Amino acid sequence: MTSVMRPRPAKFPPxxxxxxxxxxxxxxxxxxxxxxxxxxxxxxHNDAQVYRIPQVDLxxxxxxxxxxxxxxxxxxxxxxxxxxxxxxxxFVQLQQDEEExxxxxAGHAAYMVGKYGRGTAAKLAGEVGVSASYIRSLAVTVxxxxxxxxxxALTIPHHxxxxxxxxxxxxxxxxxxxxxxxxxxQKAIKDGSKQIDDIEEYRAQVERLExxxxxxxxxxxxx
Numbered sequence: 021m022t023s024v025m026r027p028r029p030a031k032f033p034p035x036x037x038x039x040x041x042x043x044x045x046x047x048x049x050x051x052x053x054x055x056x057x058x059x060x061x062x063x064x065h066n067d068a069q070v071y072r073i074p075q076v077d078l079x080x081x082x083x084x085x086x087x088x089x090x091x092x093x094x095x096x097x098x099x100x101x102x103x104x105x106x107x108x109x110x111f112v113q114l115q116q117d118e119e120e121x122x123x124x125x126a127g128h129a130a131y132m133v134g135k136y137g138r139g140t141a142a143k144l145a146g147e148v149g150v151s152a153s154y155i156r157s158l159a160v161t162v163x164x165x166x167x168x169x170x171x172x173a174l175t176i177p178h179h180x181x182x183x184x185x186x187x188x189x190x191x192x193x194x195x196x197x198x199x200x201x202x203x204x205x206q207k208a209i210k211d212g213s214k215q216i217d218d219i220e221e222y223r224a225q226v227e228r229l230e231x232x233x234x235x236x237x238x239x240x241x242x243x
Contacts (some may be wrong), residue, residue: 129158
């Protein structure tokens, strides 16, 4: 989308020089506010009409122009949401653009869990049609992998699976080095956990044996 006209960097111009387009049409619920309006040359206006230019790319431009995040622009909010209802709307919109905004979904889930506290995951899950464990896993993933520790070569599911382990960064590094798919990472973690369980059982057996020897020595003296 290299040839989309750049809007003026300051305020939205009062008079638009090209065809004015609602990014999300009013017929489909698009609001009549600045972050839902963009000026395009006629060629790109026509491209946008038939979705050759994705809506999320247009919202990215208006978000930058209006000084807001992509999520707020895409749901037609002039400022960050202050209520549960608008926070849920942001999450739903991000779900629709999941391929473009996967980490934003996770970040918004973590933001809501932190903002609303206990019970948020279950409440949000019921409203957006996903499981509470999925919401919780998104929040855990964001905490486990701050932005500067994410691996762009791996998918969000890779990060989410690694985040559920005791050593998330170690598993993510292994997945990258070995070029594991998500399924292969899951299997490796499962096998690794089994090995750890076997080691713990071995240690428990050794401890029981040592206790038996100590009791024998206390009762009969060392041989």
